[in-house]
Amino acid sequence: MGRNHQLALVENKGGGLRPHRSDISAIFEQVLGHPVQVADSTNIVEDLGMDSLGVMNFVMAIEDFYDISIPLDRIAQIETVGDLIHAVEDLRSGTSS
Amino acid sequence: MTILDKHSAYRHAHDTLLQHGVDPLNVRFDSVLSPTEGMLGGRRTILLGTNNYLGLTFDADCIEKAVEATRSQGTGTTGSRVANGTYDGHAKLEQALADFYGRQKAMVFSTGYQANLGILSALAGRGDHLMLDADSHASIYDGSRLGGAEVIRFRHNNPEDLHKRLRRLEGAPGHRLIVVEGIYSMLGDTAPLKEIAAVKRETGAYLLVDEAHSLGVLGETGRGLAEKAGVEADVDFIVGTFSKSLGSVGGFCVSDDPDFDVLRFVSRPYMFTASLPPGVVASTLEALVKVRAEPWLRADLMRNAHRLHDGLTALGFRTGPEANPIVAVAMPDQELAVVFWKMLLESGLYLNLALPPATPTNVCLLRSSVSAAHTTEQIDTALAIFEHVGRELGFLTDERRRAVGAV
Numbered sequence: 001m002g003r004n005h006q007l008a009l010v011e012n013k014g015g016g017l018r019p020h021r022s023d024i025s026a027i028f029e030q031v032l033g034h035p036v037q038v039a040d041s042t043n044i045v046e047d048l049g050m051d052s053l054g055v056m057n058f059v060m061a062i063e064d065f066y067d068i069s070i071p072l073d074r075i076a077q078i079e080t081v082g083d084l085i086h087a088v089e090d091l092r093s094g095t096s097s
Numbered sequence: 098m099t100i101l102d103k104h105s106a107y108r109h110a111h112d113t114l115l116q117h118g119v120d121p122l123n124v125r126f127d128s129v130l131s132p133t134e135g136m137l138g139g140r141r142t143i144l145l146g147t148n149n150y151l152g153l154t155f156d157a158d159c160i161e162k163a164v165e166a167t168r169s170q171g172t173g174t175t176g177s178r179v180a181n182g183t184y185d186g187h188a189k190l191e192q193a194l195a196d197f198y199g200r201q202k203a204m205v206f207s208t209g210y211q212a213n214l215g216i217l218s219a220l221a222g223r224g225d226h227l228m229l230d231a232d233s234h235a236s237i238y239d240g241s242r243l244g245g246a247e248v249i250r251f252r253h254n255n256p257e258d259l260h261k262r263l264r265r266l267e268g269a270p271g272h273r274l275i276v277v278e279g280i281y282s283m284l285g286d287t288a289p290l291k292e293i294a295a296v297k298r299e300t301g302a303y304l305l306v307d308e309a310h311s312l313g314v315l316g317e318t319g320r321g322l323a324e325k326a327g328v329e330a331d332v333d334f335i336v337g338t339f340s341k342s343l344g345s346v347g348g349f350c351v352s353d354d355p356d357f358d359v360l361r362f363v364s365r366p367y368m369f370t371a372s373l374p375p376g377v378v379a380s381t382l383e384a385l386v387k388v389r390a391e392p393w394l395r396a397d398l399m400r401n402a403h404r405l406h407d408g409l410t411a412l413g414f415r416t417g418p419e420a421n422p423i424v425a426v427a428m429p430d431q432e433l434a435v436v437f438w439k440m441l442l443e444s445g446l447y448l449n450l451a452l453p454p455a456t457p458t459n460v461c462l463l464r465s466s467v468s469a470a471h472t473t474e475q476i477d478t479a480l481a482i483f484e485h486v487g488r489e490l491g492f493l494t495d496e497r498r499r500a501v502g503a504v
Contacts, residue, residue, distance in 0.1 A: 053459045056231070060252065069262045072241075072248040 019066065019088040024081060027065060031058045040082030066092060119439045121450040131155055132344075132470040137447060143475050145405075145465045146448035150314050150422050151394045152470025153344035153387060159380040166379035173374045178205075179361065182372030190382050194349050197385060198320055198335060202357035205349050205378075207370050209309055209338025212348025214240040215366035216305070216336055217276070221246035224271040228259060228302065230288070232281055232457045237307065243365075247271075253281075253457065256292035263300040273302035279311030279322035283456050283464065285423030287311070290322050294331035305334040313342030313388045314422055319395055343384040345377045397469035398422055401476055405467050408480040412487065413498035425451070426463040426483075433492065434461035440486045446479055 025038045031054055044050060050058065062084070063069055068091040070078075078084050114121060127136040132152035133144050153159055166186065176182035187205055195203040206212040217240030221227045225246040229237060232253040241248045249266075252258040263273060275297055277288040290306070297304040308321035316324030321337070323329045333354065339347040350360075361367060373381075387394070399422075406420035415427045428434035431452060438450040441463070449464040456462055467476070487493035 051459065052454055056250075067265065069249045069265050072250065 019085050019092075021081065021085070023065065024062070024084065027058065027061050031061060038081045040080065040085065042081045043079055044081065044084070045079075062088065068092060114435060117435045117439055119435070119442070121435070121438060121452075124442075124447070129154075132468050133472075133475055135447070137442070140443075140445055142442070142445050142447050143471075143479055144447050145467065145471075145479050147468070148310070148341040148466050149344060149468045149470070150310075150342040150398055150466070151344070151384075151388065152468040153342070153384045156344070156384070156387065158387070159344060159383045162383040163376040163380035167374070167376035170375035172376070174372045176371060177368055178372045179368050184372075184375060184378070186375055186378035186382065187372060190378050190385075191349075193382055193385050194351055197318075197389065198351045199329075200335075200351040201353045201355070203349060203351045204357070204360060204364075204367065205347060205373065206367055207347060207373055209336075209340055209348035210236040210239075211366040211370065212336050212338065212350055213237050213307065214243055215364040216334060216350045216360070217241055217274075218244035218366065219360050219364040220244070220303070220305070220334070221272070221274045226266055226269070226271055226273045228262060228273060228275045230254065230277050232278075232283070233276060234278065234282060234307065234309070237276055237278075240366075241276075246274075254286065254289055256289055256296050259293065260296045260300070263296065263302060273300065275302050275304045277304075277306055279306055279308040279315060280421055280423060281457075282310055282423065283451055283462060284417040284425050285310075285421040286418050287315070287322055287421065290326040290328050294326075294328040297331055303333045304331055305336060306332050307336045309336070309338045310341060310423060312337045314395065314398065319388045319392070339377075339381045339384070342388065343381050345381045345384065347373045347377060347381060394469040398467065401467040401469065401471050401473075404473065404476045405465060405479065408476070409483060412480065412484050413493050413500075414483065414487070422467050424465045424467065426465075428461040428463060431461050433490065434463065437486060437490060437492070438463055440489065441482060444482045444486060446482045 021038060025036055028036050028038060028048065032048065036048060042048065044055065059070060059075055066088050068088065070087060070091060074087055078087055111122065127139065129135040132149045132154050135142050135144050170184060174182040174184065178187065191203040191205050195201060206215055213236035217227070217237065221241070221244045223245040227241050227246045227248045229241060229248060229250050230253055231250045249262055251262050259275065266273065275293065277290070277293055280287055294304065306323050308323070311321040313319045315322050318324065321335070323332045323335065334350055334352045336350045337348065339345045402422045402424065403420045406416055406424045409416050409424065409426060417425050428437060434450060434452065441448065451462040451464045453459040453461070484493065
């Protein structure tokens with residue numbers, strides 16, 4: 001739980017619909033504990049070496065930051081940072097997948 | 098590339114376990130002597146990980162009823178509940194369950210796993226929203242996928258997080274069904290059901306509680322956590338199993354929903370499988386009588402649970418947050434967990450080795466479950482074995498005991 005409390009410290013300053021890659025990499029850094037370089041093509045599991053718990057903590061942090069819930073089947077489709085940005089955009093604009 | 102190559106990561110993980118000279122996933126008992134003892138590798142072994150909470154597997158009356166029903170009605174029904182597989186016993190068992198819970202309706206399934214599959218898939222369909230505690234049992238996750246509802250996880254035992262996620266759904270069409278468990282099977286912690294019921298009332302969601310590990314264990318009359326927390330009126334559906342406190346196999350759901358019986362024609366895991374054999378139905382019915390007539394079993398169970406939980410904590414082990422019949426000891430890493438488990442086994446103590454991904458927060462656990470049938474001497478022997486192995490491995494140090502507040 002300690003990590004989750006820390007994650008709440010990352011503030012949502014953007015406010016717009018379009019998620020910023022810099023916000024997402026800041027959340028990655030909080031979960032992983034070290035700086036990361038992310039591009040749209042970055043594979044979340046393979047390139048960042050996250051285990052399933054790390055992915056879950058990361059997803060929950062993203063959900064809190066953008067005030068959304070990403071349904072399980074939608075999470076399963078997300079492989080890259082680009083996929084994640086699309087999913088967040090869709091959910092924030094209320095478009096169903 | 099073969100068709101099974103996709104599972105190679107699991108195969109390699111299993112191979113790593115085998116290097117310790119044991120296979121925790123393939124323990125084979127030579128024989129089981131009682132609810133609390135078995136023969137394992139020619140050694141008399143205390144069983145401390147069998148979910149046999151009330152010790153009814155060897156109850157003379159339950160055995161007699163099973164034998165009697167098997168002789169008179171045969172070994173199996175060979176058919177579905179909606180075809181030739183409904184006997185008088187199945188109907189009587191459903192009536193007894195409804196009566197026990199003070200509910201209008203009850204349905205019996207062939208396993209506890211299928212009860213969750215059959216109920217969740219039929220209750221929450223496309224367009225509905227299932228709100229699952231993140232630490233839910235596999236049968237809850239699988240049942241959720243079968244129905245096609247949108248599945249949203251909330252943080253384990255966190256009513257605020259649940260509330261936040263329901264609020265995010267405001268305005269979206271479809272029903273909301275919250276799913277929690279009475280006692281969580283890995284750490285033995287209970288759901289904050291009062292608070293979750295309040296969220297349910299405020300948001301107009303339905304609430305389902307899986308009392309698999311809490312039936313016959315919690316509450317004044319053994320009905321589970323909903324009874325203990327005093328919120329039975331807020332719980333729309335209770336799911337449970339016969340394979341723990343009732344000592345047999347099978348699952349059920351009870352409810353007061355007037356349309357409940359439609360589930361018998363839409364729930365595929367109910368319809369497309371053979372019904373329970375008459376012997377199983379008969380012993381389960383008798384076990385339910387025992388739960389009601391012998392409340393001291395629950396008192397014995399909780400006394401043993403406290404003795405084991407408090408004893409392990411005093412020795413310096415890190416256990417779960419509550420003294421419930423499931424007592425899990427956290428190990429710092431998998432290597433030590435496997436070696437520790439193997440040495441317990443070689444000392445005559447069987448319990449479950451629980452490793453990720455089956456555990457919450459990737460923790461490695463030595464998972465015990467106590468029974469009302471354990472004697473005080475057996476619990477003390479188990480504690481002595483734990484202490485011996487802990488010292489042998491250099492795990493139990495004064496420093497560690499201080500860290501967990503044991504000294």
